[in-house]
Amino acid sequence: MINIPPSNNKRVVIIGCGFAGLKLARKLKHSGLQVVIIDKFNYHQFQPLFYQVATAGLEPSSISFPLRKIFQHYHDYFIRLAEVQRIEPDKQQLWTTSGLLGYDYLVLAQGAGNSFFGMKNLELGSKPMKSVAEALNLRNNLLRNFEDALAFHSDEEREKFLNLVVVGGGPTGLEVSGALAEMKRYILPKDFPELDQSKITIHLVEASGRLIPSLSEKSSGKAKEFLHRLGVKVLLNTAVKDYHDDLLELSDGTTIHSNLVLWTAGIAGNKIPGLKSGSIGPGNRIFVDRNNRVEGYSNIFALGDIALMKEDRFPNGHPQVAPVAIQQASLLAGNLKRLLTGQPLVPFSYVDKGTMATVGRNLAIVELPYARFYGTFAWFVWMFVHLMSIVGTRNRFIIFFNWFWSYITYDQSLRLIIDPEENKKEQ
Ligand SMILES: Cc1cc2nc3c(=O)[nH]c(=O)nc-3n(C[C@H](O)[C@H](O)[C@H](O)COP(=O)(O)OP(=O)(O)OC[C@H]3O[C@@H](n4cnc5c(N)ncnc54)[C@H](O)[C@@H]3O)c2cc1C
Incomplete structure (x- = not known):
């Protein structure tokens, strides 16, 4: 049994302290509930900037924030570092890697993980980016790739190290391809002058007919134009089929010889067994x-990426993005307080404030409900919104400084391969 001090208050257990769990927990301060937060990491992660960690633009610590620091001054709040393995709704309890825990109210906010659409070889061989650890792993692999390329003499032998493939033309695929293209343009010629830069190719593979299909046609077209400007090879209407022996098989029958395939194409909810199958x-x-x-x-409630709520405007559920998670969490905090006082609950309605994505310096897309803009101004708006959304003043300052430094120097200083596994191998 997980040891939580007894309380006169009813207990709400929140599984996951991502965008939804964090917002809910913060809003429940002074609610008269005992709040227990369970997460498998001891920090909150800012997923929209994972790609900058993966491409050596930001340190992992600047986009992560320790949970215990956030809740230092909250009364009757408890954090447990554990993975939830099973829910038993009939007994109002759940099993975790640290033991059993009872609840009065349960909130599922465990988000989503990668989905490879059943393609086992891609699951084994490609590199996803759904956690800080995966983003760091990607950075190691990316940098090691260029180091490894130097060990070979012929273009043929080097080819697989110099073909970088991003699968998935959503916002993340777009952002990471753009960041790789900028790395190729500004960093690699200085760091790896021995490599023939013309042989380095960044491929972006997307199964549908356009990039970021949730955007208007015009904005999708702009995204493609920006990527072309940076030299990214965009393959639309092309699905990946298999990946083995460093060969990525595509639906048009062609292959790409690549040692590094980044997976940003699909997600699926993090399943915790125990709920009725229906x-x-x-x-x-x-x-x-x-x-x-x-x-x-x-x-039992569910929020954010894991929740499927149908609204007239969203018959297949809301998009799996941070604003949905945050808005749902805010409303649920109020509704839990209403439940305690016997008041009627308020229904959720998503307020879509717009979508944005960045491709590179001075190249971004902002699509608001009544306006769209592209280029430098959009890029500044993108930076401002992301900076303001980061948890922690120190993190904001560090990110701002990093961005400012990269902007004026066209350089980044974080190109370190730090792999704890290497240490183990040496021992
Ligand atoms: C690379 C990337 C870029 C993105 N960019 C954007 C963007 O630019 N704009 C945008 O709006 N959205 C973006 N998103 C989507 C956005 O991050 C998600 O919609 C949002 O994080 C969903 O919030 P959530 O609270 O539902 O889940 P999450 O934020 O994923 O939080 C889930 C939490 O649950 C924990 N957890 C999971 N399983 C368990 C378990 N079994 N036991 C205990 N804890 C568990 C996890 O550790 C995590 O802390 C991006 C996502 C990714 C991966």
């Missing part, structure tokens, strides 16, 4: 009503 929908998302209550349960 509660689970497509992509492992959990069906919830407009109060985020899991269908079939009175005291």
Whole structure:
């Protein structure tokens, strides 16, 4: 049994302290509930900037924030570092890697992980980016790739190290391809002058007919134009089929010889067993009503990427983005307080404030409900919004400084390969 001090307050257990869990926990301060947060990491991660860690633009610590520091001054709050393995709704308890825990209310906010659409070889061989650890692993692999290329003499032998492939033309695929292209343009010629830069190719492979299909046609076209400007080879209407022996097979019958395939193409909800099978929908998302209550349960709620709520405007559920998670969490905090005082609950309605993505310096896309803009101004808006969304003043300052430094010097200073596994191998 996980040791949590007894309390006169009812207990709400929040699984996951990502965008949704963090917002909810903060908003429940003074709610009269005992709050127990369980996460498998002891820090909150800012996923939108993972790609900058992966491409050596930012340190992992500047986009992560320790949970214990956030909740230092919260009364009747408890954090447990554990992975939830199973829910037992009938007994109002859950099993975790640290033991058993009871709850009065349960909130599922465990987000989503990678989906490889059943392609085992891609799951084994490609590099995803769904956690700080994966982003760091990607950085190691990327840098090691160029180091390894130097060991060979012929273009043929070097080819697989110099073909970098990004799978998935959503915002993350776009951002990481752009960052790689800028690395090729500004950093690699200085760091690796022995490599023939013309042989380094960044491929972006997308199964549908356009990039970021959630954007308007015009903005998708702009995204493609920006990538072309940076020299990224964009392959639309092309799906990946298999990946073995460093060969990526594509649906048009061609292959790309590559040692590094970045996976940004698919996600699926992080499944925790125990709920009725009828509660689970497509992509492992959990069906919830407009109060985020899991269908079939009175005291279990789900938020953010893991929740599948249908609104008239979103018949297949909301997009799996941070603003949905944050807005749902804010409303649920109010609704839990209403539950305690017997008031009627307020239904959720998503306010879509727009979408943005960046491709590189002075190249970004901002699409608001009534306006769209591209280029330098959009890039500054993108930077401002992301900077303001980061948890922690120190992190904001460090990121701002890093960005400013890169802007004026066209350089980054974080190209270190730090692999704890290497140490183990040596011992
Ligand atoms: C690379 C990348 C870039 C993105 N860029 C953007 C962007 O630019 N704009 C945008 O709006 N959205 C973006 N997103 C999407 C956005 O990050 C998600 O929509 C958002 O994080 C969802 O919030 P959440 O709270 O539902 O889940 P998450 O933020 O994923 O949090 C889930 C938490 O649950 C924990 N957890 C998972 N399973 C367990 C378990 N079994 N036991 C205990 N803890 C568990 C995890 O450690 C994590 O802390 C991006 C996502 C990625 C991966």
